[in-house]
Amino acid sequence: MAEINIDAKFLQCPGPIVQLFNAVKSVQSGDVIIVEATDRGFYKDVQAWCRKTGNELLSLEDGDVIVAKVKKA
Amino acid sequence: MGNKKTIIVFSGDLDRAMAAFIIATGAAAMGDDVTMFFTFWGLNILRKAKKVQVKKDFLERMFGAMMPRGPEKLGLSRMNFGGLGAKMMRYIMKKKNVNTLTELMENARALGVKIIACTMSMDVMGIRKEELIDGIDFAGVATYLGEADEANVNLFI
Numbered sequence: 001m002a003e004i005n006i007d008a009k010f011l012q013c014p015g016p017i018v019q020l021f022n023a024v025k026s027v028q029s030g031d032v033i034i035v036e037a038t039d040r041g042f043y044k045d046v047q048a049w050c051r052k053t054g055n056e057l058l059s060l061e062d063g064d065v066i067v068a069k070v071k072k073a
Numbered sequence: 074m075g076n077k078k079t080i081i082v083f084s085g086d087l088d089r090a091m092a093a094f095i096i097a098t099g100a101a102a103m104g105d106d107v108t109m110f111f112t113f114w115g116l117n118i119l120r121k122a123k124k125v126q127v128k129k130d131f132l133e134r135m136f137g138a139m140m141p142r143g144p145e146k147l148g149l150s151r152m153n154f155g156g157l158g159a160k161m162m163r164y165i166m167k168k169k170n171v172n173t174l175t176e177l178m179e180n181a182r183a184l185g186v187k188i189i190a191c192t193m194s195m196d197v198m199g200i201r202k203e204e205l206i207d208g209i210d211f212a213g214v215a216t217y218l219g220e221a222d223e224a225n226v227n228l229f230i
Contacts, residue, residue, distance in 0.1 A: 012171045014099040018180060021102035052103045 001030050008037040009065060016042045017049055024055060024072050032058065035068045042066050075104040077224040079217070084230055085114030085141065086150035087159050087174060093230045094177040100226075101184035108224075109181075110217040112191035115230075116198060117141045118174075119190055119205045133199025140198070144174035182208070189216060 006023050008016035016037040023033045035046070043060065046068045050057040058069040078100045082093050097107045111119055122143040129137065141147050152158040163173070172180065182188070188209040195201070195211070202211065210216075221227050 010170050012169065014095055014102060015172070017099060018102045018184065021104070021184075049103060 001032065002027060003032045003034065006033060006035045008035055008039075008042075010038055013039055013041050013045070015039070017045055020046070020049065020068075020070065021053075024053070024070070027072055029072050031072050033070045033072070035070065037066050037068070038064065039066075042068070046070070075106060076226075077106045077108070077220070078226045078228075079221045079224040080107070080109045080227070081217070081229045082109055082111045082115035082118065083113050084150065085117040085147060087144075087147035087162065088150050089230050090115070090118045090144065090147060091174055091177060093228070094174065094181050096228065097186045098177060098181045098184060101181065101186050107181075107186045108189060108217075108220045109186060110189045110191065110220075112194045113198070114140075116190060116194060116200055116205070118144055118147065118178075119188070119209065120200070121204055121206060122146070125201070125204045127201040127203055129199050129201075136199050137204075144178060147174070191217075 004023055004027060006019050008019045011019065016035060016039055020033065020035050027033065043062055043066050046060065047057060050070060055073045056071040058071050061067040080093055080097055082090065093109065097109055100107050117140050120142045122145060147159065148156055149158045149162055189212050190205055190209055192211050192213055
């Protein structure tokens with residue numbers, strides 16, 4: 001199970017979601033992607049994205065930098 | 074998983090065009106098929122920045138010269154102030170690291186967003202295929218309606 005880090009800091013909407021989408025496309029099922037973003041909307045967006053795409057949101061930290069861990073379904 | 078979204082882009086305003094492409098890109102990043110149908114003023118968003126030599130009559134030439142050529146030339150729907158407002162908006166957006174409309178369009182297309190230009194409004198406005206960006210489709214209202222029938226969201230911008 002690989003772990004991939006995505007730096008989406010300072011990207012505005014919809015940048016972080018696009019980065020996450022492209023990353024998930026390029027990895028195997030079960031791999032984990034960690035996204036760091038500063039776009040305030042990403043906190044809610046990543047939850048909606050996971051619900052819609054069926055990938056699992058393992059953890060989500062709020063703060064100046066929002067950190068989301070997503071496991072590919 | 075994936076649904077379909079259709080967006081009609083009627084407006085040729087910078088702010089509205091950006092909203093349209095942000096939604097299209099976001100939907101594509103959520104795994105949806107997206108089709109954008111460009112009609113009337115929206116066609117200007119698809120124009121190449123450089124003038125293309127094509128045969129036109131007098132009125133068509135006038136029309137073509139008065140309308141903005143591509144995403145870098147569009148004005149704002151509000152507070153445009155003869156283009157000054159749009160300049161300021163572009164400056165602020167650059168400062169705040171927002172993608173330019175050109176970049177948004179590239180991103181959208183890289184994610185597979187389909188672009189269709191309305192042939193009827195192209196004819197009315199005297200815009201030829203050669204003047205629009207490459208890799209797009211040309212069709213009419215039936216094509217759009219066929220796509221909209223399969224979509225669960227349809228926007229008119």
